[in-house]
Structure formats: C-alpha cells, structure tokens
Amino acid sequence: MGPVPKRPCAPPAGWWGRGGARVDLSREFRDGAVVVRVSGDLDVQSADSFRRRVDGWMAEDCARLVLNLSKVTFLDSTGLGVLLGRIRKAEATGCRLAVVPPPGVARRLLDMAALGRAVPLFRSERSALDGEAQTHG
Amino acid sequence: MAESVEADGVGTADGNTMELVVPSLAVNAELCRAAVAVFAAGLPFTLAELEQLKVAVSEAVGNCALHAYGGEPGRVRLLAQLAAGAIVIEIQDWGRGISDVALARQPAYTTSHDPDHIGLGFAFMEQFTDALEVESAPGEGTLVRMRKRPSGQAAGAAWSG
Ligand SMILES: Nc1ncnc2c1ncn2[C@@H]1O[C@H](COP(=O)(O)OP(=O)(O)OP(=O)(O)O)[C@@H](O)[C@H]1O
Numbered sequence A: 001m002g003p004v005p006k007r008p009c010a011p012p013a014g015w016w017g018r019g020g021a022r023v024d025l026s027r028e029f030r031d032g033a034v035v036v037r038v039s040g041d042l043d044v045q046s047a048d049s050f051r052r053r054v055d056g057w058m059a060e061d062c063a064r065l066v067l068n069l070s071k072v073t074f075l076d077s078t079g080l081g082v083l084l085g086r087i088r089k090a091e092a093t094g095c096r097l098a099v100v101p102p103p104g105v106a107r108r109l110l111d112m113a114a115l116g117r118a119v120p121l122f123r124s125e126r127s128a129l130d131g132e133a134q135t136h137g
Numbered sequence B: 001m002a003e004s005v006e007a008d009g010v011g012t013a014d015g016n017t018m019e020l021v022v023p024s025l026a027v028n029a030e031l032c033r034a035a036v037a038v039f040a041a042g043l044p045f046t047l048a049e050l051e052q053l054k055v056a057v058s059e060a061v062g063n064c065a066l067h068a069y070g071g072e073p074g075r076v077r078l079l080a081q082l083a084a085g086a087i088v089i090e091i092q093d094w095g096r097g098i099s100d101v102a103l104a105r106q107p108a109y110t111t112s113h114d115p116d117h118i119g120l121g122f123a124f125m126e127q128f129t130d131a132l133e134v135e136s137a138p139g140e141g142t143l144v145r146m147r148k149r150p151s152g153q154a155a156g157a158a159w160s161g
C-alpha cells in the first residue's frame, strides 16, 4: 500500500456525490404498452436516476412495459443490478415486462446474470410489442 | 512522405504509463474507463476487449466510490502500464479496506444494504481480465491489480507485432 497522495483534490463544497446522469430515458405509449427507451451508459453513476425515473413510470402505468435497451452503450454490475431490481418489481406488481437487450459486452453481462431466465428478451421493440419470437444465445 | 519512428521506444506504445488521481466519485468511473480504453488502444486489443477492460476498470473505481470511504470524500489512484505486450492496471484507495478478500471476491457477495446491489463487481473484473489481484487491509485501503493481453485477433495485429 503506497503513501496517500499528498495534495488533496477536494471538489467545491456541496459538489460531493453529485454527478450528471449519463443515461437518456424516454417514454412512449404504443399499442397499449409503455415503451421505455434507454440510451447511453447505465452504470454506477446513472443507475440511481434510472431507477427513480423508471419506478415513477411503473407506479403510473405498468400493465405492459417494454424496456428497450438496444441503445445502451455501457453496462456495469450496478446498472445490471437495477435492471434485475426492476424485473423483480414488475413480477411483484403484476406488470408484464419485456426487454430488448443491448449489443456487445453489455449483452454478455445480461447473459452472465441469466437475465433471459427472469424476463422475455426480444430482438426488437416491434417484436416485443407483437410478443414474437424471442432472441436466444 | 511519412517515416515510421521505431527507435528507442519513440512511437511505440509499449512501456507507456499513465497515472490519474481523482476523487472517489461515481462520475470518475466513466473518466477512468474512458482513459484506460484510449491508453490500452496502444496495444492491438479488439474493440470487444477494450469494452471488457472498460467494465473491469469501472467496477474497481465504482467500488471505491461506493464502499471505500463510506460516502466521505476520498481519493482514488489509477495506474496503467503497457509492458511486454500486456496492460497492467492498478486501482487504489486509502479507505476502509476489506477484511476478507476471498469472501468479497465471491460472486453475489455484497455488504451493501441496497437490494439492487448484486455483488458481481469482482466477478466481472475476473471475467474480463487475464489476472486479478486484490491487496487490502482493514483501515488501510484496497489495491486492485488487473492484467490483460490482446488475444491477437484485432485487425492489424499482424503488423503491430
Ligand atoms: N474498494 C473497496 N473498499 C472497501 N470495500 C470494498 C471495495 N471493493 C469492494 N469492497 C467490498 O467487496 C464487496 C464485493 O464487491 P463487488 O464489487 O463484487 O460487489 P458490490 O460492489 O457489493 O455490488 P455490485 O458491484 O454488483 O454493485 C463489496 O460489497 C464491499 O464490501
């Protein structure tokens, strides 16, 4: 364990713990479902604001929810945790949830947590709304 | 006409080092992973491998923000080095430390009271790098060291040696 760096890099008072959300969320009502589109990085920095917004929307209307993650560019364990938390919440509240997974390494994280066993995954928003063939692998 | 510069390590990324000291804030997970991705591109990693490195770095820096200082201000040091064709990354804090490292590294182990924390951070660091070492002592801090070598599948890997 090396020495503590001498010069502290203290941010201005009141700034500590704040940080802009680097994830964009939008909601649209389509074909009797609530479609939530997520783009950007869903990580330790943005997970809280993601959770607050989605929980707010789920409290308003949650008969059918499509979570479109196809534009998610980065996912970490904290982001994955809040996704799993929303799935549990949907189950508990009788909300029918469908997920369009992100590409790349983010998709691999979903698979490592066996997310596909907890919620149906669809290759596109359209197929999720139609309830069509699920993606595999 | 452009000349390739090879001598004395000038123009080659091998041996390059980077050090960053930042406050233990969640925003700095993004800063650190972005910095490492650019730095690591000095070796012939595939884009997927760079994405994997970003996850590993983000987990380690995120842990400093979430666990090391109990919400109090603290510092995180990121050290990266390209040596012998591999990247070595160290992420260090001087926070509360981990009393049982082997237990903390177990998948699904977490001390967080937030039910959404799934305890997969160390599992992802392990999964997405070739080697993971964790040195920690209660009250002294934590040092996470990771190593990763390009698989050799990147386009251009053939001529970059
Ligand atoms: N830098 C650190 N300082 C102190 N404790 C740490 C540090 N990093 C990890 N830990 C401890 O190790 C545990 C496991 O870490 P890990 O990243 O695997 O899961 P998590 O952070 O709890 O949850 P997740 O990463 O899935 O959101 C943490 O709950 C914490 O107790």
Ligand SMILES: [Mg+2]
Pocket (backbone or CB within 6 Å): A077, B059, B062, B063, B119, B120, B121, B122
């Ligand atoms: Mg973690």
